[in-house]
Amino acid sequence: MQKKSKTAAFTERGFAFGNIWKFYSFKAGKIVELRNDRQLAHWLLNIEFDSSIREFEIGKVERALDESKREKIYSFSAIVTPLLSPVEWHDIFLQQPQTGSVQWNECEEKRLLALKHKAIYRLYDDYSYFPRKQKIFPLLKVATLLSSGKNIAIPQQLIEKAHAHINDQQSGYIRDYLSVLNSFSTTTSLLYFSRLFASGEIQVEFDEAFFHMKTKWRKNDQ
The missing domain is CATH 1.10.10 (Arc Repressor Mutant, subunit A)
Known part of the structure; x- marks a missing residue:
């Protein structure tokens, strides 16, 4: 019996298998790979069709940043460059990290680094998407049309x-x-x-x- 996807509520696809999406991004002018339904929802709602965003990277985006006088590799879910505001570092979770947990400490470290680098660090979880959940499937259709008609x-x-x-x-x-x-x-x-x-x-x-x-x-x- 096929297992229900934890993020099926976003796309109504319903199953956990095959949840890597590939779309042509009109904004980026190239194919982007989205690793799960949650990342797909984020791309549709907050990046691809947000006219305030100029460019982006999404997936496992790594940056070498100086922390305590040494360089360390940090991974983000996405890095976006808005038209009129500072660069944003995005991380996507099922739910907000619990205060004091290892994951929470890592997020706090990134938040402080963002201040240092004049960037904005944002955390997203499922509750970030639910208020606009009804827009995901329509935008998925737009993205599908743009992908199929890219040439x-x-x-x-x-x-x-x-x-x-x-x-x-x-x-x-x-x-x-x-x-x-x-x-x-x-x-x-x-x-x-x-x-x-x-x-x-x-x-x-x-x-x-x-x-x-x-x-x-x-x-x-x-």
């Missing part, structure tokens, strides 16, 4: 029509966006819509369905 060239006429619509309307619904682009395939139009979202050119309001006809978007003025 597809978008027709220039579609690009021009899409931008004219976005600049003219400033906000709207997917159904109106698709109506303007009805001479092109729906899949290609939604692929470009996903690229606009991933690049931060538009913001999208959604809960449990990203590609719903009534999903609302608005132009990002950043």
